[in-house]
Amino acid sequence: MITVGSPYLPDRGRLWSYLERIYEVGQVSNNGPLVRELEERLKDFLGIDHMLLVANGTLALSVAVKTLNIAGEAVTTPFTFVATSAALSNVGVLPRYADIDPVTLNLDAASAEQALTEHTTALVPVHVYGNPCDVRALGELARRRGLAIVYDAAHALGVDQDGASLLRWGDAATLSFHATKLFHTGEGGGIVFREKEAEERARSLINFGMDQDSGTIRYPGGNAKMSELQAAMGLAVLEDLPDILARRGEILRVYETALQGWVEFPRWSPDATRNGAYAPILLEDQGARDRLWSALERADIHCRPYFYPALSTAPPYHAEQRFRNAEATAARVLCLPVYPGLGDHTVRFICETIKKELSSWAG
Numbered sequence: 227m228i229t230v231g232s233p234y235l236p237d238r239g240r241l242w243s244y245l246e247r248i249y250e251v252g253q254v255s256n257n258g259p260l261v262r263e264l265e266e267r268l269k270d271f272l273g274i275d276h277m278l279l280v281a282n283g284t285l286a287l288s289v290a291v292k293t294l295n296i297a298g299e300a301v302t303t304p305f306t307f308v309a310t311s312a313a314l315s316n317v318g319v320l321p322r323y324a325d326i327d328p329v330t331l332n333l334d335a336a337s338a339e340q341a342l343t344e345h346t347t348a349l350v351p352v353h354v355y356g357n358p359c360d361v362r363a364l365g366e367l368a369r370r371r372g373l374a375i376v377y378d379a380a381h382a383l384g385v386d387q388d389g390a391s392l393l394r395w396g397d398a399a400t401l402s403f404h405a406t407k408l409f410h411t412g413e414g415g416g417i418v419f420r421e422k423e424a425e426e427r428a429r430s431l432i433n434f435g436m437d438q439d440s441g442t443i444r445y446p447g448g449n450a451k452m453s454e455l456q457a458a459m460g461l462a463v464l465e466d467l468p469d470i471l472a473r474r475g476e477i478l479r480v481y482e483t484a485l486q487g488w489v490e491f492p493r494w495s496p497d498a499t500r501n502g503a504y505a506p507i508l509l510e511d512q513g514a515r516d517r518l519w520s521a522l523e524r525a526d527i528h529c530r531p532y533f534y535p536a537l538s539t540a541p542p543y544h545a546e547q548r549f550r551n552a553e554a555t556a557a558r559v560l561c562l563p564v565y566p567g568l569g570d571h572t573v574r575f576i577c578e579t580i581k582k583e584l585s586s587w588a589g
């Protein structure tokens with residue numbers, strides 16, 4: 227059986243050596259030494275200044291929104307994992323949708339501008355599949371209209387744009403370290419802030435609103451701390467991250483070479499590196515997508531229609547308005563298997579199965 231993804235399990239001896247340190251120090255949570263070490267090593271790896279680690283990627287987004295005092299409505303994309311809208315709703319911010327660009331599949335700046343109301347205080351775009359949003363157009367819009375920007379960068383770890391981390395864009399960018407993501411801590415997440423002062427406020431918000439050292443209660447906060455157990459897994463995986471990124475990139479290139487002319491691909495930013503977080507292909511319409519998806523299932527190749535349905539058509543977030551590009555893309559996209567342990571022969575088998583199925587439709 228070939229699955230769409232597979233949690234990355236690091237060398238168990240290496241994981242154990244980090245767990246040993248928990249026994250030596252006797253600290254399991256509350257900003258312990260392993261969380262602090264992982265934070266420093268990720269900042270070094272990414273070349274960024276202000277980051278904090280949290281319990282998961284959904285809380286990362288909710289905490290970033292609270293930290294920046296975002297209220298009322300945020301304009302966001304309907305073409306994403308449901309967590310993006312859920313994280314806003316959970317802190318009382320209404321997700322207001324705008325359509326995506328049909329070729330990059332990211333929030334379109336002109337549509338976002340049209341969706342603004344007097345209640346909008348922020349933009350929450352997503353770097354879908356790790357493909358950078360039009361950060362300049364969105365940044366210009368936010369500046370002109372006095373809005374905050376929080377990028378949901380759950381897919382974007384390891385992506386550089388114009389030679390530096392994509393995570394430096396926005397007032398904040400949030401990450402997910404869920405086991406299904408390319409780098410993980412089991413469950414976990416991170417927030418990158420532009421301003422040090424925002425990072426400090428967030429540190430207090432994830433710890434019941436208390437000041438780390440003095441214990442003074444400063445805000446109505448919650449609990450979104452990462453534990454030492456999670457950080458141990460993260461430190462063990464981090465050592466392999468360069469290899470993980472390289473192998474995922476290779477798999478994407480094999481797919482694109484083999485399937486060129488057979489299926490469509492999103493248009494990837496020419497100014498950015500690619501992290502191989504996902505391997506999306508686009509079929510002509512939902513009928514074709516579902517037919518190919520079933521054929522692959524029969525061959526025991528399990529793909530996923532990330533991100534179907536568009537959130538604008540999902541009951542809790544249902545919008546009156548239609549978002550043509552987002553809804554059409556959700557109906558015709560399919561993500562192919564990609565993870566470091568996927569061998570070349572398996573990738574070739576998947577490509578051959580796709581081509582054989584598509585050929586059988588001709589005439």
Ligand SMILES: *Cc1c(COP(=O)(O)O)cnc(C)c1O
Nearest residue numbers: 282283284307309310380402404
């Ligand atoms: C995975 C994901 C999240 C949520 O992350 P968790 O760590 O699972 O809470 C948020 N947004 C997007 C786009 C995601 O893919």
